[in-house]
Amino acid sequence: MSDFPTDDSGARTGEGAGAPLIIEPTPEELEAARLAAIEANDHQVAEELKRISRRGFVTAGVAAAVGMASWKWLMSRPYDQGVRWPFRKTLRFNEALASGYFSPKRLSPTFAPSRITQARINGGLGLSANNDPAQWRLTIEGVDGAPHVLTMDDIRAFPRRTMITELRCIEGWSIVTQWAGARLSDVMAKFPPPRTPRYVAMETPDRGYYVGLDIDSAMHPQTLLAYELNGAPLTWQHGAPLRLAIPVKYGVKNIKRIGTIRYTDVRPADYWAERGYDWYAGH
């Protein structure tokens, strides 16, 4: 646009020379100049866009490649107990946070008897051998000296606790059940470990099923060694004569037919944790 005079200064300076030297552009010339300016601008914009686009798409491509490479890397890590180790490490990290926040004062919600639902049988692991309750004994290991061997009468001698709580299966369903039994913490007080262990391990008599518990969850007031379910003695399929009721954990930790309880500082083996599940499995 600056190619053309924009004021009349030229006209004034030309006054003395006779005929004024004003170059009046024709409307066609003006239009052509306008279009040329637009074209120049659009060309510049297109160049600028090309530059910005290249930068943006290269960044996007690199980011996508890094994302894909991270996924490939994750999915090629060796397994640690049924799950690739970065995920196992994260489960352990989550566990550290959760157990740091855990408080024995926070209770699993309890329900009115009318809310009790049909009990569900979801597994028979560890229930194979020796299903004669009269033969059953509970062994407590990890104590000073020889292991303690308890009968059902020994367990029934502890204060009987009942609770109506929700059993939440790791699969996603849940049931409301009434449990009766002895508090694990009462039993542990009577047959104490030499010093507070980090873990408590439990196994079925045939060692076909086994769980590990962190000490805080084991000592929780709602953790029962249960012998009754919904007002009746445990049936064989529900883990007679004694099973664990632990509403601060997923159903998988509610081990049936406990044969051995062991205090330990070594993180106990856990049947489902060995198969890729979270060892802590805590609520």
Add this chain to the structure above:
Amino acid sequence: MKRLEPKHPLAIRWFHWINFPILALMIWSGTLIYWANAVYFVKLAPATWQKLNLASRLAEGMAYHFFFMWIFAINGIVYVLYTIVSGAWRELVPDRRSFVQAIQVTLHDLHLRREPPPQGKFNAAQRISYTAIVVMGLFSLLTGVAIYKPVQFAWLCRLFGGYQTARALHFYLTVGYVLFFVVHIVQVIRAGWNNFRSMIIGVEVREVPGE
């Protein structure tokens, strides 16, 4: 005359494109968990799960879910903080006219109304959707915590109506993301390349009257 106009700040583009694959992984790992107890309306025959390789992958699904949840949550929280600090929220949060205008946008998009409602950076329907999706994200986090730790956060679980209700809410929020995704993709295709590209490069080419 063409002009380049800044549209999406770099930070927002990063939040958006990090969220996309991470949310996809959360939904996918969530479905691996879901098939262990498929009680809601989404049902497949066991043979179909087998074929889609979704069966018996609960442990894996949980491991992925409790890994990627951190990235999903942190990315979402930082995004919200960014919109607050930068003032970008002003263009994203609906105002009192948005609800009427959103109906106009919908009618216009369905070709039932000729004149387009005011667009601005985001039109009223976009403001409502983009705010709703963030609120949904918040509820996914909260219902997620409620079913992840229903004893330590029993109060939260109770607030959502108990364990099973919280679990159902967590699921239906995911259905909401899938619906959002479908509409979002359709709208992005309708809006065209210039609009889509601006989510990658940040600027949009605009036609302005030449001098």
